[in-house]
Amino acid sequence: MIETQLVDTLARQGWMSVLAKARPGRVIELLRELNPPKTEVLRSPETGMVMVRGRAGSDGGAFNLGEMTVTRCVVRLGSGETGVGYVAGRNKQHAHAAAVIDAMLQSPELSDQVQSAVIAPLKAEKASESEAAALKAAATKVDFFTMVRDREG
Amino acid sequence: MTTALDLSNLRPGFQDPVREAQAAFRLILEAMSNPGSIKRLMLATEAPEGVGSAAGAVLLTLADMDTPVWLSPSLAGGDLSIWLRFHCNSPLTSDPSAAAFALAICDDTLLDLNQFNLGDAKYPDRATTLILVLPSLIGGAPVRLQGPGIETEVTIAPCGLPADFWSARTEVNSKFQFGIDLMLCAGDEIICLPRTTRTLEQGR
Numbered sequence: 001m002i003e004t005q006l007v008d009t010l011a012r013q014g015w016m017s018v019l020a021k022a023r024p025g026r027v028i029e030l031l032r033e034l035n036p037p038k039t040e041v042l043r044s045p046e047t048g049m050v051m052v053r054g055r056a057g058s059d060g061g062a063f064n065l066g067e068m069t070v071t072r073c074v075v076r077l078g079s080g081e082t083g084v085g086y087v088a089g090r091n092k093q094h095a096h097a098a099a100v101i102d103a104m105l106q107s108p109e110l111s112d113q114v115q116s117a118v119i120a121p122l123k124a125e126k127a128s129e130s131e132a133a134a135l136k137a138a139a140t141k142v143d144f145f146t147m148v149r150d151r152e153g
Numbered sequence: 154m155t156t157a158l159d160l161s162n163l164r165p166g167f168q169d170p171v172r173e174a175q176a177a178f179r180l181i182l183e184a185m186s187n188p189g190s191i192k193r194l195m196l197a198t199e200a201p202e203g204v205g206s207a208a209g210a211v212l213l214t215l216a217d218m219d220t221p222v223w224l225s226p227s228l229a230g231g232d233l234s235i236w237l238r239f240h241c242n243s244p245l246t247s248d249p250s251a252a253a254f255a256l257a258i259c260d261d262t263l264l265d266l267n268q269f270n271l272g273d274a275k276y277p278d279r280a281t282t283l284i285l286v287l288p289s290l291i292g293g294a295p296v297r298l299q300g301p302g303i304e305t306e307v308t309i310a311p312c313g314l315p316a317d318f319w320s321a322r323t324e325v326n327s328k329f330q331f332g333i334d335l336m337l338c339a340g341d342e343i344i345c346l347p348r349t350t351r352t353l354e355q356g357r
């Protein structure tokens with residue numbers, strides 16, 4: 001029981017991360033294509049600040065990295081699933097769409113469809129974007145060991 | 154680590170938190186400055202069952218992460234606790250003397266008013282504000298009120314208060330500046346009785 005809960009939690013963390021980091025326009029667009037079910041808004045989208053904390057040093061002591069703007073929203077589907085959206089930035093439609101998608105992913109009937117229609121493409125787009133960025137960075141890499149060391153001799 | 158809230162039965166709070174909280178604040182302020190007057194808080198219609206929209210709106214408007222809320226035993230632990238934690242971020246306390254707000258459904262058993270925080274000498278405003286949920290604000294035994302905010306005298310007749318409630322209130326507010334402020338709520342209606350309001354029971 002606890003193990004399946006852990007798997008569920010990890011899976012949910014995974015898709016929430018994908019939704020939070022995706023481009024707002026894409027999340028809203030993909031959701032619209034799905035014909036989302038009617039939802040009840042439990043917490044209408046609101047923008048606020050969260051403190052981002054990090055750990056550094058050998059003892060791993062926490063430090064405050066800085067504040068970032070976050071928009072959050074909570075909705076419920078007619079079938080009872082409660083979805084939560086926390087996204088970076090101040091785009092309220094993005095937070096609402098992320099919450100609806102989170103709720104749909106928890107519904108046994110809709111989960112597979114949403115996984116393949118929303119999460120998979122967003123994940124692929126993110127991966128190709130970061131690969132493109134990595135390639136661009138790699139192209140400018142300087143290999144210091146090819147420099148001639150002419151001081152010797 | 155805090156446990157995750159079970160959101161499956163959660164009801165919504167304000168639809169438009171900023172505007173509705175401002176409107177509710179204005180009405181609560183008017184009710185508090187005109188003790189004995191009945192105001193209608195037609196907001197937060199989705200407050201958890203048994204609490205009524207007025208008491209719900211008061212908490213959505215005034216309670217936040219800095220105001221510990223005490224719930225009477227019949228309310229504690231239910232959907233209301235989750236609703237308060239979710240929408241107000243309020244810490245819930247089982248210690249009435251630590252509460253900034255106390256919410257109780259009034260039944261025949263008299264609440265011990267002395268168990269609440271009566272304020273301290275430097276900060277009388279830190280006293281507990283008691284929100285009582287009643288079946289109705291009219292139709293009960295009449296009580297005459299006098300004090301700041303009342304020109305001469307005003308009569309209220311809330312229904313469902315225990316018989317010796319008013320004498321207990323007088324007792325607890327007898328050492329002014331200590332005392333508790335009271336909000337009587339039924340459905341979407343509210344009457345506020347700050348500790349400065351004196352009661353004269355009918356027939357005395």
